[in-house]
Amino acid sequence: MKYGQYSSELHDGTIYTARWFAPETDPELMCRCGCRKFAIIGDMLMFLDELRDAAECPIWTTSGTRCRAHQEHLLQNNPNAVGNTPHEIQTDGLSYAIDSLVPEKFRNYSKQPEELYRDFIRKHHPTVRIGWRKYMLYRLKLLDSPTHRTFAPQPFVHIDMAYLLEGRHMNPIKAAAWRPGVEW
Ligand SMILES: [Zn+2]
Numbered sequence: 001m002k003y004g005q006y007s008s009e010l011h012d013g014t015i016y017t018a019r020w021f022a023p024e025t026d027p028e029l030m031c032r033c034g035c036r037k038f039a040i041i042g043d044m045l046m047f048l049d050e051l052r053d054a055a056e057c058p059i060w061t062t063s064g065t066r067c068r069a070h071q072e073h074l075l076q077n078n079p080n081a082v083g084n085t086p087h088e089i090q091t092d093g094l095s096y097a098i099d100s101l102v103p104e105k106f107r108n109y110s111k112q113p114e115e116l117y118r119d120f121i122r123k124h125h126p127t128v129r130i131g132w133r134k135y136m137l138y139r140l141k142l143l144d145s146p147t148h149r150t151f152a153p154q155p156f157v158h159i160d161m162a163y164l165l166e167g168r169h170m171n172p173i174k175a176a177a178w179r180p181g182v183e184w
Contacts, residue, residue: 008042008094011165016042020052020059028061029098033070040065041094043165047125048098054124055103062156063087063099089162090170096162102155112136113155118183121159127180131158134184 006018006029021029023038031037052059066074066087087095106120107113114136121130139153163175 006038006040006045008038008040008045010042010046014042016046018045019049021045021048026061029064031065031067031070032063033067033073035067035070037065037067039088039094040098041096041161041165044096044098044159044161047128047159047161048100051100051121051124055105055120057103057105059103060101061098062101062154065095096165097158097160099156099158102157107155112140114157117155117157121157127164129160129162129164129178129180129182129184131160131184 005023006021006026007015010016023030027036029038029040048059048061064087068088071087087097089096100117100121102113102117106116109116114132118130118132121128135153135156135158139155142153163170163178164180
């Protein structure tokens with residue numbers, strides 16, 4: 001395992017290198033269309049490292065960098081499961097959002113695993129925007145359907161930092177419209 005290979009720019013322009021994530025073990029931080037683009041904002045890498053420390057278990061990303069072609073492909077194929085926010089949303093070419101698989105340790109309680117994981121993430125970062133209700137309901141609907149049971153996605157939450165960070169190319173008008181801490 002080679003750490004020190006996922007490096008990216010923080011919003012202040014300095015470089016952050018992921019402590020816990022490496023291409024050999026965590027290729028999912030790269031685009032899944034086959035292009036293997038890696039362009040996640042350094043602040044997200046730092047956040048994932050901190051989440052990994054606190055959770056004391058692996059953190060899996062189900063969708064990391066998405067190139068524009070891949071985003072369009074996903075939207076065309078399953079808009080309900082994907083959502084309509086591209087991970088690469090600001091204009092500096094970096095991805096400000098990821099989808100994170102709910103780790104096993106958050107799944108053995110009475111609440112839905114997405115809710116528990118959301119609570120845990122919220123403790124560590126009150127301002128990130130978290131998408132989970134929509135995806136949880138979609139997953140439960142699929143689990144309820146005998147014909148779709150085998151295709152039901154694993155529980156995940158969408159973690160979004162777009163317009164929370166004063167990136168070099170942040171659009172202040174959009175930043176004002178995207179409220180910190182929103183959930184959907
Ligand atoms: Zn791609």
